[in-house]
Amino acid sequence: MKKDLMEMIRCLSCGGKFDLEVDFQEIEIKKGKLKCKTCSSLYQIIDGIVVLLNNEVIDESKKKEIEGWSSRRQGTEKSLESNNEKVDDMKKEDLSSIDYLLSLPYINKNSIPSWVSQTEIKYWEKVSSCFDICLKKLNLNENLKILEVGAGSGWACGYFSKLGCYAIANDICFDNLTDAIHFVEMTDSYFERVVGDAEDLPFEDELFDVVFACATLHHSSNPTSLVRELKRVLRKGGVIFIINEPLRPITRKENDLLANNEEKKLGINEHIFSYFEYKKAFLRNMMPSKIFLEEFESKSSFEGMVNWIKSEDGFKYRVCNLMFKKELKPILELFWMLFLGGNLNIYAKKI
Ligand SMILES: C[S@@+](CC[C@H](N)C(=O)[O-])C[C@H]1O[C@@H](n2cnc3c(N)ncnc32)[C@H](O)[C@@H]1O
Numbered sequence: 001m002k003k004d005l006m007e008m009i010r011c012l013s014c015g016g017k018f019d020l021e022v023d024f025q026e027i028e029i030k031k032g033k034l035k036c037k038t039c040s041s042l043y044q045i046i047d048g049i050v051v052l053l054n055n056e057v058i059d060e061s062k063k064k065e066i067e068g069w070s071s072r073r074q075g076t077e078k079s080l081e082s083n084n085e086k087v088d089d090m091k092k093e094d095l096s097s098i099d100y101l102l103s104l105p106y107i108n109k110n111s112i113p114s115w116v117s118q119t120e121i122k123y124w125e126k127v128s129s130c131f132d133i134c135l136k137k138l139n140l141n142e143n144l145k146i147l148e149v150g151a152g153s154g155w156a157c158g159y160f161s162k163l164g165c166y167a168i169a170n171d172i173c174f175d176n177l178t179d180a181i182h183f184v185e186m187t188d189s190y191f192e193r194v195v196g197d198a199e200d201l202p203f204e205d206e207l208f209d210v211v212f213a214c215a216t217l218h219h220s221s222n223p224t225s226l227v228r229e230l231k232r233v234l235r236k237g238g239v240i241f242i243i244n245e246p247l248r249p250i251t252r253k254e255n256d257l258l259a260n261n262e263e264k265k266l267g268i269n270e271h272i273f274s275y276f277e278y279k280k281a282f283l284r285n286m287m288p289s290k291i292f293l294e295e296f297e298s299k300s301s302f303e304g305m306v307n308w309i310k311s312e313d314g315f316k317y318r319v320c321n322l323m324f325k326k327e328l329k330p331i332l333e334l335f336w337m338l339f340l341g342g343n344l345n346i347y348a349k350k351i
């Protein structure tokens with residue numbers, strides 16, 4: 001943590017400001033304490049990460065989310081340790097693993113560590129395409145303040161700060177944020193890491209130009225209250241950009257789709273909301289939103305899809321010709337979102 005973060009954060013119990021006590025400092029404050037000037041609540045700074053989470057207040061499902069991610073991380077490490085060949089690749093300071101992390105979401109296919117699966121490679125291809133759309137729409141510059149919620153390793157904040165933005169990576173799980181240290185120590189792109197609940201953020205009102213999230217909204221059991229909180233910390237005219245959320249076709253039940261979900265088995269809050277559930281979360285907060293699929297927005301994906309349909313049969317060929325007609329594209333996209341599902345992206349403005 002750097003000192004200028006002090007202006008933006010506030011006590012979870014009373015909203016008060018903090019006194020800072022520094023125990024150890026390098027390029028940032030690595031170890032220290034924040035004491036609320038009003039109610040004396042105490043918060044820790046550990047390994048440069050500010051922990052602004054009140055464990056007594058968060059509900060059971062959020063505690064399970066945190067435990068689930070931590071045991072998932074331990075599980076990954078254990079399964080790698082049981083495979084001697086792979087363990088060397090995964091050693092914490094292994095350069096190829098760190099390079100891989102620092103390159104996300106744009107994986108360099110020539111230097112992928114051996115522990116990375118084909119599914120993961122495909123996942124990042126999709127995410128990078130959504131992220132491209134996001135970067136194009138936001139047109140980021142160095143004067144912008146960005147908050148990322150559910151940031152995990154912080155790859156997106158790494159990218160935002162490389163572009164010169166002031167970025168804060170938030171996550172409810174301390175362990176998930178620890179990987180972000182590699183961006184801070186091995187690149188010039190500094191960003192803050194703050195442990196906290198995205199539904200009860202420890203930030204002042206109207207601070208950020210952009211609130212970004214990748215695959216995080218669906219971890220909330222109450223997306224409307226999550227969006228309300230994101231809107232609170234966003235300045236007027238600011239934008240919420242959410243990418244890569246799973247989408248449930250309205251004909252399918254959430255429980256069926258998640259029946260074999262590995263993360264859910266660990267207690268992690270997995271949801272698959274329908275188009276209407278996502279839309280409702282923004283409507284209830286009076287935020288105009290555009291919900292879209294990467295396939296329809298990214299030119300190469302759209303053309304790829306069209307070519308695939310063309311190669312299928314006569315009926316699909318006719319569908320494809322319709323898709324080329326601009327006015328029908330939104331209708332088809334809506335139909336797709338309602339009945340076929342996919343990966344959703346959301347762009348919403350605070351007016
Ligand atoms: C699927 S992961 C995505 C991580 C990262 N955005 C990425 O793309 O790699 C979802 C993340 O959301 C975090 N999360 C879940 N509930 C949260 C909450 N209430 N507040 C903040 N973060 C939360 C989890 O700890 C996890 O790191």
Ligand SMILES: [Zn+2]
Pocket residue numbers: 011012013014015016036037038039040041
């Ligand atoms: Zn306080």
